Amino acid sequence: MIRPRYERPTLIRHVAGMMNKYARVGALKPLSHVDGVPVARLVEQFGSPLFVFSERTIVQRQHELKDALALRFPRSQLAWSYKTNYLDAVCRVFHREGSWAEVVSELEFDKARRLGVPGEQILFNGPFKPESALDKAFSAGARVHLDHFDEILRAERVAERRGLHPKVTMRVNLAVPGTPAWSRFGFNLENGQALDAAKRLRAGGRLELAGLHCHIGTFVQDVDSYRQEAKKLALLANQLQRELGVRVDTIDLGGGLASRNTLHAQYLPGDQVTPSLAQYVEAIAEGLEALDAGAAPPTIVLESGRALIDEAGFLVTTVHATKRLPDGRRALVLDAGVNALVTANWYKHDVVPAQDFAGMPEPTVMYGPLCMNIDVLRDQLLFPPVAPGDRLVFKNVGAYNVTQWMQFIVERPAVVLVSRSGEPAVIRRRESLDTLVSQEELPPWLR
Numbered sequence: 049m050i051r052p053r054y055e056r057p058t059l060i061r062h063v064a065g066m067m068n069k070y071a072r073v074g075a076l077k078p079l080s081h082v083d084g085v086p087v088a089r090l091v092e093q094f095g096s097p098l099f100v101f102s103e104r105t106i107v108q109r110q111h112e113l114k115d116a117l118a119l120r121f122p123r124s125q126l127a128w129s130y131k132t133n134y135l136d137a138v139c140r141v142f143h144r145e146g147s148w149a150e151v152v153s154e155l156e157f158d159k160a161r162r163l164g165v166p167g168e169q170i171l172f173n174g175p176f177k178p179e180s181a182l183d184k185a186f187s188a189g190a191r192v193h194l195d196h197f198d199e200i201l202r203a204e205r206v207a208e209r210r211g212l213h214p215k216v217t218m219r220v221n222l223a224v225p226g227t228p229a230w231s232r233f234g235f236n237l238e239n240g241q242a243l244d245a246a247k248r249l250r251a252g253g254r255l256e257l258a259g260l261h262c263h264i265g266t267f268v269q270d271v272d273s274y275r276q277e278a279k280k281l282a283l284l285a286n287q288l289q290r291e292l293g294v295r296v297d298t299i300d301l302g303g304g305l306a307s308r309n310t311l312h313a314q315y316l317p318g319d320q321v322t323p324s325l326a327q328y329v330e331a332i333a334e335g336l337e338a339l340d341a342g343a344a345p346p347t348i349v350l351e352s353g354r355a356l357i358d359e360a361g362f363l364v365t366t367v368h369a370t371k372r373l374p375d376g377r378r379a380l381v382l383d384a385g386v387n388a389l390v391t392a393n394w395y396k397h398d399v400v401p402a403q404d405f406a407g408m409p410e411p412t413v414m415y416g417p418l419c420m421n422i423d424v425l426r427d428q429l430l431f432p433p434v435a436p437g438d439r440l441v442f443k444n445v446g447a448y449n450v451t452q453w454m455q456f457i458v459e460r461p462a463v464v465l466v467s468r469s470g471e472p473a474v475i476r477r478r479e480s481l482d483t484l485v486s487q488e489e490l491p492p493w494l495r
């Protein structure tokens with residue numbers, strides 16, 4: 049008889065959370081309700097996984113920014129960044145509360161118009177605007193943000209054909225210390241391209257330069273970057289007035305304000321380091337003090353996306369299985385992966401159980417249903433014991449997920465909006481096999 053070789057057992061020490069120089073690692077609290085609605089009830093009614101949006105939070109964040117702007121500027125306007133989340137219901141809430149639409153494609157433009165947004169309340173950004181898009185935009189009275197010289201030519205052609213002299217905004221890219229340059233969009237300020245474009249527009253005589261736009265980047269946590277951006281735009285506006293007699297009626301500082309998420313490379317949690325919306329506005333106001341006094345002050349526009357919607361979004365998932373990886377970590381298989389939560393690639397999303405829990409937290413990895421090694425929602429966090437069937441809630445997921453999510457081997461989940469009076473309603477149905485095959489065709493020889 050061959051006796052199997054003795055293998056000694058491996059003992060893994062539990063680490064319950066270490067003291068650091070700031071204090072004990074924060075205690076985890078379950079999130080059992082969203083705006084008064086039990087998570088368990090939401091899942092029972094609408095299934096899992098499930099995106100849940102809080103209308104109350106959307107309204108509150110939007111008003112926080114709107115009020116901060118109104119305190120500092122005689123004229124200001126928010127424009128909802130469609131690409132951040134263009135579900136009809138979400139856009140409707142923003143528009144109902146006074147936001148215009150900021151779109152970056154013909155599809156988004158059409159979506160805004162279909163939703164009833166007046167053309168004059170649409171700002172059209174992006175490097176790709178075919179003639180058909182420019183034609184629609186000019187005909188509807190939308191404000192086109194010009195991105196490059198070829199677009200000036202194209203826009204002039206379209207406007208001429210329509211017999212129009214539309215007001216346009218020039219997108220500018222500029223350098224601010226501490227923020228990586230977003231130099232692919234618009235005309236560069238420092239090398240003189242922006243001034244050349246303004247001269248070119250004046251020489252063309254077809255498009256009226258009436259606004260300046262800049263979007264310095266995204267998830268910018270340094271308010272000083274906005275101070276610098278605003279100052280540079282103000283100085284450019286002064287120069288246009290002085291040298292070309294062009295007076296802009298709008299200065300649009302784009303978006304990019306950080307939400308309370310935590311980037312993978314970030315040490316302190318977003319909750320602790322993300323500036324308030326008022327702090328961003330304060331910095332912008334300081335920068336804009338460089339504007340020459342005298343004429344009517346321009347309308348100050350912000351196209352903030354993630355900072356207004358991230359906190360309003362939750363992803364409810366269900367634990368499908370728990371297992372032990374060879375490196376000792378506990379692993380949770382969840383019913384949602386990076387197919388639904390694309391932003392897990394950028395953020396260490398805050399995640400908590402939806403029900404009471406007990407027991408020793410231990411290093412845990414959370415992954416989804418995709419059968420791909422990259423399908424990781426959290427690769428390392430201290431998490432308490434949970435069991436199959438338990439629900440988890442990922443927080444601050446409102447931005448970019450329901451626009452960038454992908455259909456890959458599973459259906460995209462349903463999306464629910466909880467009204468301010470605590471009434472949940474589906475705003476996007478869960479996909480099905482029919483959704484998947486609705487665009488497919490079998491060629492005749494394969495039927």
Ligand SMILES: Cc1ncc(COP(=O)(O)O)c(C=O)c1O
Nearest residue numbers: 129263266303304351352353354
């Ligand atoms: C032109 C423009 N405006 C606004 C936004 C919204 O950005 P954020 O969600 O970072 O506020 C974007 C996003 O990249 C953008 O490209």
